[in-house]
Amino acid sequence: MKNMQINHAQKGFTLIELMIVVAIIGILAAIAIPQYQTYIAKSQVSRVMGEVGSLRTAAEMCLMEGEDADACDWGWSGSDLLGAAATLDMGPVITFTGTEVTMLATFSGNASAALTGTGANQLVWTRTSAGSWACTTNVPEQYRPSGCSDDLST
Template sequence: MNHAQKGFTLIELMIVVAIIGILAAVAIPQYQDYTARTQVSRLVGEVNALKSNAESIFNNGGQIGTEDDLTTDPRTIGIGWTGSNLVENGTGAANAPDYGLTINNPAAANMSWNVVMGTDASAAVRGATITVTRTLQGAYNCVVTPPTTNNGWKDSYAPAGCPAS
């Protein structure tokens, strides 16, 4: 009588589980790094998109604000930030008009704006600050300041065009 094997041995199952465990140990940290890097790059893009709005406001004789106030001289014009779920303070009507965007020295040509990563951002990048600064000559500089509490931050999370300081 010929008896064929009808299943896997315990050793075979343990080997498969061990291989899956090794793959997961490598893949999960890589995925978390990829997610963190992507979130920083996305927010840098969202913040840098405000440059053209800022230039338009300056070229039309206005000053930059978080919302329109046409009663001031020069006129204060909102920079056009609509918020992001990756920014501390989040988005939505219940929040301040800037939705997490801080504008520094808005009436001057050498102004800047920044956001702090929070809310839906990965724990490794939560608390990082992205700052865009305009020089008197009209050139822009972008810098990512790492979070004060290191929850796994790596300088490689900052994109090349907006390096970590």
């Protein structure tokens, strides 16, 4: 009788191979999740900057027509990233002082915990009497969009 060699092919993965894959996924997740959270917070600050900044046109129209901030038709549709305010429902607090305008937006609601959990993070659009607009904010530097300085004076 001849010796028969039985060929056993490997079926499946070994335990060490599975452990290596799990370790690699864990390392990637540990790096990716914080980066993703930073990205989300930064995009939310940019979104609020744009949403509130879009009200500059309405403010200019109100100033040209001689209306108070309370009498303006802002056309604001609301934002789930801002808290309730006195002048606009779920939006920025807008005040006129002569020809100067201040639009103050405070992060709350559905904003990232990085923006709501560290105190009153705010973004402000201001118009000088000369007619120039500037954006300032007190959000941490890593979330601050370009074009918005950190000199928040409200």
